[in-house]
Amino acid sequence: MLPDALPRPTPFGQTLGDVRLLLLGGRGSGKTTLANLLVEDNEEVVEQGTWENIDGGRVRRASTYWIEHRDAHGLEKFEPAHNIEITELAGYDYHDDVNGIVATILSIVHAPFISVAQALAPETAPSPVVANLVASSSSPLYTCLVFLSPSTPSSYEQTMVDRLGLHIPIIVLPRSARSRYPATSRLSSLHPSSALALRATLFRSPEAVTSLRGEAADRFLRWREVESVASAISTSQRQLEAHNDRTWNKAQWEAEWEATLSQDVSRRLRERRGTVTAAPPKSPCGVQGALDPLHLPSLFMFSLSLVGPLHRRVAGWMASIPAGLAMLGGFCMGLGIGLLART
Known part of the structure; x- marks a missing residue:
């Protein structure tokens, strides 16, 4: 039960969700006045914070509803939701x-982009489901950028709007200055007529806020696709450059090719003489392939291959000698050995 001392949230405030605004304008353009107008004397706001300095500007938070907690003793405790965040960017000249x-x-706009991109799987393609998730009422993306423009913008303002409009929806105030920007600036589809109309749009028009979140989600998905394609191209280029930068290594070349150099030379010589056949005859003693006389292992194997034929030839010659002649030879040999022993 909400205590009587706390302001009660309105139905719009309870269902508003998170709204994150960026205010941009030149020095003295009234950014602080606009920020105060959005939250002060606003019946949808139940709590207002103070300004806090950040890099590139300052931020003020507010709440349109309360968050209920219970402590260890079971007592109810209510804290502001801080669902409204207004960042006043540093003025320019x-x-x-x-x-x-x-x-x-x-860099400020892309900070939540990076967080959301890291939460999504890299292979997840853009789809209505992903877009709806990113455009939810609790999305960390900035809802829009409110640009306090001069009535007649210069090329300076046009350059900023053109480049920022690709990353965040931009609402231009006053509305009369909106027509001064080209259609390529990709401004938001919402164009309130005044600061009060902007407050009513943000706090009392759920359809308008939903539209802004959808525009912010579209820009995030576009940024994600650009980053993905750019990363893939950069990786391919680095791989190609690394391949092209590889220099010829003489030592590596010799290690790969010198071992078979003599065999390749011998084969090429035989090819020139026309002695290479499609299927060379099988060598004796199981020696396979052509033997290279310039290659020491080949010469050794060739020598071993001659032992078998020599052994067969000697055995055949011994078998062809008559038995009588063999006995006579043995007798003469024994007689000679005996005479030699007596002397």
Whole structure:
């Protein structure tokens, strides 16, 4: 039960969800006034925070409902939801580097992009399911950027809007300045007529807030696809450069090819003489393939292959000698040995 001392949230405030706004404008353009107007004297807001300094600006948080907790003793405790976040970006003037300003703002916009991208599987393709998840009421993406533009924007403002509009929905105030920007700037489809109309749009029009979240999700999915393709191309280029940078290594070449150099030379010589056949005859003693006389292992194997034929030839010659002649030879040999022994 909500204590009587706490403001009661409205139906719009209870269902609003998270709203994260960026306010951009030149120095003295009224960004702080707009931020205070959005939360002060707003019946949808039940709690207002104070300004906190951050890199690139300052932030103020507010709540449209309470979060109920129970402590260890079972007592109810209510804390502000802090579901409204308004970031006032540092003001600019025409002496500032527009590229530096855009880079600073994009680093803020991309911070939740990176967190959400890490939570999604890399192989997950864009789909209605993914888009609805990213565009939910609790999405960490920035809902939109409110740009306090001069009535007649210069090329300086047009450059910022053109480059930022690809990453976050942009609402231009006053509305009369909106028509000064080209259609390629990709402004938000919402164009409230004044600051009060902007407050009513954000806090009392759920359809408008849902539309802004959808636009923010579309830009996130586009950024994710660009990053994915760029990473794939960069990886391919690095692999190609590494392949092209590989230099010829003489030692490696010799280790791979010198061992068979003599065999290749011998084979090429036989090819020139026309002695190479499709199926060379089988060598004796199981020696397979052509023997290379310039190759020491081949010469050794060739010598071993001659032992078998020599043994067969000697055995055949001994078998052809008559038995009588063999006995006579044995007698003469024995007689000679006996005479030699007596002397």
